[in-house]
Amino acid sequence: MPQTQDTLICPHCGQQLQAFEMPEASGWDDRVQWACFNNDCSYYREGWDWMWNQYEVKVSYRYRVVDPDSGQASPLAVWSDSALLDCIVKKT
Ligand SMILES: [Zn+2]
Numbered sequence: 001m002p003q004t005q006d007t008l009i010c011p012h013c014g015q016q017l018q019a020f021e022m023p024e025a026s027g028w029d030d031r032v033q034w035a036c037f038n039n040d041c042s043y044y045r046e047g048w049d050w051m052w053n054q055y056e057v058k059v060s061y062r063y064r065v066v067d068p069d070s071g072q073a074s075p076l077a078v079w080s081d082s083a084l085l086d087c088i089v090k091k092t
Helices: 042-055
Strands: 018-021 032-035 060-062 064-067 076-078
Antiparallel strands (some): 018 032
């Protein structure tokens, strides 16, 4: 069965991905994308250490799917626990 956007799951923590809308200036054609906003996600937690060790920057990344049809994923860089939380599309 092909995945639908409602069943996109983070492979790192098992949580459902949440739809969010990229800010207009980001240059993506498709502004709605899906990411894991779980602050306890191992992918996100380990990202802080990894980025600091590699680049000495206080940045991490969240698991993100840019194309729900193919499941294509691309890390989403974030600078704090609350970064982009206000971009999450609220379910009505
Ligand atoms: Zn996760």
